[in-house]
Amino acid sequence: MKVIHLISGGDSGGAKTHVLSLLKHLNRSITAQLICFRDGPFAEEARSLGIPTQIMNGNNVSHVCRQLSQHIQAEGFQVIHCHGSRANMIGALLRRRLQVPVVTTVHSDYKLDYLGRPLSRLTFGNINSWALRKLDYRIGVSDAMVDLLISRGFPADRFYTIYNGIDFTPTRVDEDRLEYLRSLGADVDEHSVVAGIAARLNPVKDMSTLIRGYAAAYRQCPNLRLVIAGDGEERQMLGKLAEELQVPVCFAGWISGGMDRFYHALDINCLTSLSETFPYALTEGARWKLATVATAVGGIPYLIDQDVNGFLFTPGDHEALGRALATLARDEQLRRDMGRRLYEKASTHFSIQNTVDTQLHIYEEVLRRYHRPKQKRDGAVICGAYGRGNAGDDAILEAILREMREIDPDMPITVLSKNPRDTRLTYRVQAVHRSNLFAWPRIMGRSKLYINGGGSLIQDVTSRRSLWYYLNNIATAKRRGCEVQMYGCGIGPILRENHKKLAADILNRYVDVITLREPDSLQELRAIGVSGPKILLTADPALTLPKADDDVVDSTMLKAGIPPHGRYICFALRHWKGFDARAACFGEAAEYAYRTYGLTPVFVSVEKHSDPSAAALAARDLKVPRYFLPDAGGAGSIIGVLSRMEVVVSMRLHALIFAAGQGVPLVGVVYDPKVSAFLRYIGQELFVDLERLSTDDLKAMIDRAVKLGENPDAQRQAVEKLREMESGNLREARELLNRTAEN
Template sequence: MKVIHLISGGDSGGAKTHVLSLLQNLNQTITAQLVCFRDGPFAEEARSRGIPTEIMGGNNIPRLQRQLKAYIRAGGYQLIHCHGSRANMVGALLRRSTGLPVVSTIHSDYRLDYMGRPLSRLTFGTINAWALRHLDYRIGVSDAMVDLLISRGFPPDRFYAIYNGIDFTPPPAQGERLPYLRSLGVDADEDSVVVGIAARLNPVKDMATLVRGYAAACRTCPRLRLVIAGEGPEREKLGALAQELGVNVTFAGWISGGMDQFYSALDINALTSLSETFPYALTEGARFRLATVASAVGGIPDLIDSGVNGCLFQPGDWQTLGEHLAALGSNDTLRRQLGEKLYEKASSKFSIQKTVDTQLHIYQEILRRHSRLKTTRDGVVICGAYGRGNAGDDAILEAILQEMALIDPDMPATVLSKEPKSTRLAYRVRSVSRTNMFAWHSAMRHAKLYINGGGSLIQDVTSRRSLWFYLLNIAVAKRCGCKVQMYGCGIGPVTRENHRRLAARVLNRYVDVITLREPDSREELRAMGVTKPEILLTADPALTLRKAEDDQIDSVLLRAGIPPQGRYLCFALRQWRGFEEKAPLFGAAACYAYKTYGLIPVFTAVEKHLDPAAARLAAQGLDIPHYFLDDAGGAGTIIGALSRMEAVVSMRLHALIFAAGQGIPLAGVVYDPKVSAFLRYTGQDNFTNLEDLTEAALRAMIDRAVGQAGHPETQAAAVERLQAMEGGNVAVARRLLKL
């Protein structure tokens, strides 16, 4: 593989470190040629690292374009990789003339690159914004940067994320700490706890928040010291602020001779930026096992799980920053624990080798996508109850997208969503509004397969209009030339006779294959008279999803104030007809479980906009310890949170599905036939109808669920069977796509 990298050659900071370390390591596997538009320290360092480097300068852009075009063709390069605004502009011009795919790595928010320089922002910033939209692919340094750009309208399926990685080889001994600190001007002794930051002193780094937070922390922890390494336009203003607040801040200027000795002398690493991608300063600090406090911006939360391996605060929140600094300054053990955990995560996930492997994978995928045969029809359109904040429905979408990628990793997919922007951000997939008929009609005319995406969409209990919408969608998709699959779905209840006739007519005429998540739905189709589509019994796609990693789960629980390693009983409740009358029974059952088994109730929301109200109604008046998990994030972290429970009492179907997949004992409260249908399908009989619920029945179900905790093998076998059957959904999609 031969890749040409374009860069201005005047870069510094994180972008410089990223490009040089990446190319140095890439050239051990592929040919990564660097072209700089000016000579100087950047190009000199590249040469010193053994990176093949060429200089093509001048301000005559048409001539530079012709020169590069000839150079690329003569060298047989397969891909153009740009870094920075000028390179992006040149890359956009080369895209059509060379016929090669062009990708840019975005190292910072292009709208903030010229902060405080209005003329440069108007000229270079505008050109860069134009160029970025005329490239084939973009790589954001962190998922957060990718999300930011998608939110600005960039195509979501043309993005990749990469993280700055470093070499975690143990650093050599750095000499004595106190003499070094004193050489920087820090008034430190053996008892001092030194907070440090290394960054350019410009507005984006928001050092004023650090100074204010430090001043607040010093009032309760006077052993703290602050040293700032760096220079910039904010230097005088920060000095004046420190003097005004009455604190001694050491401004060390630029550190010569490398940063290892600086980080080795610190106790706490800090970062207060208003905007970041994924700063090297944090992984450099992690390399020295430093406790870290940082603003929750960019990709920083991907490294730091607050309360688990570091502390996060919102940008500008100097009060919370001060509290974190005071707590770390006062607790030597806590600092060591957080520093060790940060090192463990950073060294395993954010090494330079991990960055190189990711970049190679991105190149391979881009070249594969670039050579993909262009056809008039390609990919899938997926329609379901998505973008409503319901973790169960969105879990179905996540599972279907993962399974489509198993069939074809480059398959185009378009999702119909109530909130297309949130769907694009969550899944990096094209998404259009359910109300934009022109958009989804256009998508159907270019797709091979239409998927009616799981859940109980064909029903009229919650809404007649939703039934009409999904039936209309199915009919339009078929008329547009798509194959139509109803994917791992449930059917019903369809209560009105005219709706049953309408549904049967549409499904018989327009659907190719229906795969069902439980047998009750098959009986409902037969009763409705649906006979013409192929009907197969499979399982719910959400059963294939896996829990998030432990540190992410810990972070979600800690944010809700829940100790990660307690003994818990989950209640997943929802508002429904008759729930208000029955709500006190759940509170009484929570008291019973706590006093009988020592299980602390955790009221967990699956639909984060609606379920918290039901939880608080049930918990009203509780005088025992209890917690509310109102927003556990996506499917992975919800599944992870449920995996920490000893049993789950649930009205919500997907809480039962998620818990079943983790082998957690279940007790179901049935408000809809789909709940009992799933439980019977897994061989469970521990459920009762909401309308029949009594305190005695609920206690008995909890007793049975707790008793099952010591014998998970029966449920595990049933779930494994269902997960194997779920593969039938994928097999049908593959067949209909003719792949």
């Protein structure tokens, strides 16, 4: 593979480190040539690292483009990779001349690149903004950067994420840390706890917040010291601020001879930036196992798990920073533990080899997608109850997307969602609003497969309009030429006779395959007279989802104030007709579980908008400790949290599905037949109807669930069997896509 990298040649900081480190290691596997548009220290360092480097300078953009075009064609480069505004502009112009994919790495927020320089922002900033939208693919240096650009309207399915990686090979510094710090001008002794930062002194780094936070901590911990490595336009202002606050701050200037000596001398690593992608300063500190305090911006939260391997705070909140610094200054063991955990995560996930492997994978996928044969019809449309803040419904979407990418990793996918922006950000797919009637025919007319995506969509209990909506969608998709699959779904209840006839007519005429998540839905289909499509009993797609990593689960729980490794019973409740009259039963059962078995109740919200109020009502009169998790995030983190429970009591179907997959004993409270249908499907009999619920019922079922927890093998085996059956959803989708290709 041959890739040509374009860069201005005047770059510094993280972008420079990323490009040089990446190309140095890429050239061990592929040919990665660097083109700089000016000579100087950047190009000199690239040459010293053995990177093939060429200068194409001059202000005549047309001449540079011709020169580059000839060079790319003559040498047979397969990908053009741009870095920075000038390179993006050249890349956008080359894209019109050459049949070669053009990729850019976005190292920073282009709207902040020229902060404080209005003329440059007006010219170079606007040119870069135009060029970024003209390129084929974009790589964000952190998921947060990708999210930012998608939120600004860039196509969600044309992005990749890469993280700055470093070499975690152990290094050794023999120099005495106190002597080194004193050589920088720091007033330290053997009792000093030293916090430090390495960054440019400009507004984006927000050093004034650092000094104010340090001042707040210093008043509590006078042995705390702050060393700032770097220089910039705010140096004088920051010095005056330190004098006003009467705190000892060492301004060390730029550090020469590498940063190992600097990080080796610190106890705490700090970062106070208003905006970041994924800063090297944190992984450099992690390599030295430094306890870390940083703003929760950019990709930083992907490295730092709150209260697990570091502390995060909101930009500008110097009080929160001060509390974190004081906590670390007082507790040497905490510093050691957090530093060790940070090193373990960083060295596993953010090494230079991970970065190189990710970049190579991106090139392979870009080439594969770029040369994908053009087809009149391609990909899938997925429609369901998505974008409503319900973790169960969104888990179905996540599982279906995983399975579609297993069929074809480059498959174009469009999701009909109530919140297209959130869907694009979360799943990196194209999405349109479910009510955009003008978009439906266009999208369906160019897609191969329409998926009516999981859940109990064909029912009229919650809404008649939703039944009409999904049936109309199915009919429209078939008329527009799609193969139609109802995917791992539930059916019913359908109560009205006219709705039964309508549903049977639409499903018989317009659906090719129906895969069902439990036997009760099969009975419902037969009862209303559906026999036209191929019907197969499978399972809910959400059963296939894995739990998040342990450090993510720990952080999710700690953010809600929940110790990660306690003994817990979960309650996943929802408002439904009759719930208010039964809410006290849940509270009394929670108190019983705590006093009898030592299980602290945790009220988990699956639907983050309405479930918290149900939890609050149930826990209103509790006199024992309890916790609330109003928003656990995505399916992976919810599954991880539920895996920490000893019993799960749930009205929510997907809380039961998630917990069942982790072998956790279940108690179901049935507000809808789908809940009891699933529990019977896995051989679980601990459930009761909401309208007949009593405190004694719950207590008795909790007793039995606790005993089941001593031997969870039977439930695990049942769930494993369902996971095997779930593969039928994927198999049928693949056959429909192949059928379309053959036709």
